[in-house]
Amino acid sequence: METAADAVERGLWTPEAITAAELPARFRYRLSPAGDRAAQLP
Numbered sequence: 001m002e003t004a005a006d007a008v009e010r011g012l013w014t015p016e017a018i019t020a021a022e023l024p025a026r027f028r029y030r031l032s033p034a035g036d037r038a039a040q041l042p
Contacts (some may be wrong), residue, residue, distance in 0.1 A: 007013040
């Protein structure tokens with residue numbers, strides 16, 4: 001956390017607001033690959 005804080009203080013990184021629902025599409029990950037498989041079972 002200290003590294004991120006240093007980057008913000010130095011103006012090297014600006015955090016952006018984002019909702020939890022946007023994260024998987026924006027960063028291309030799945031919350032639960034096992035859950036995806038379970039949803040496809042008959």
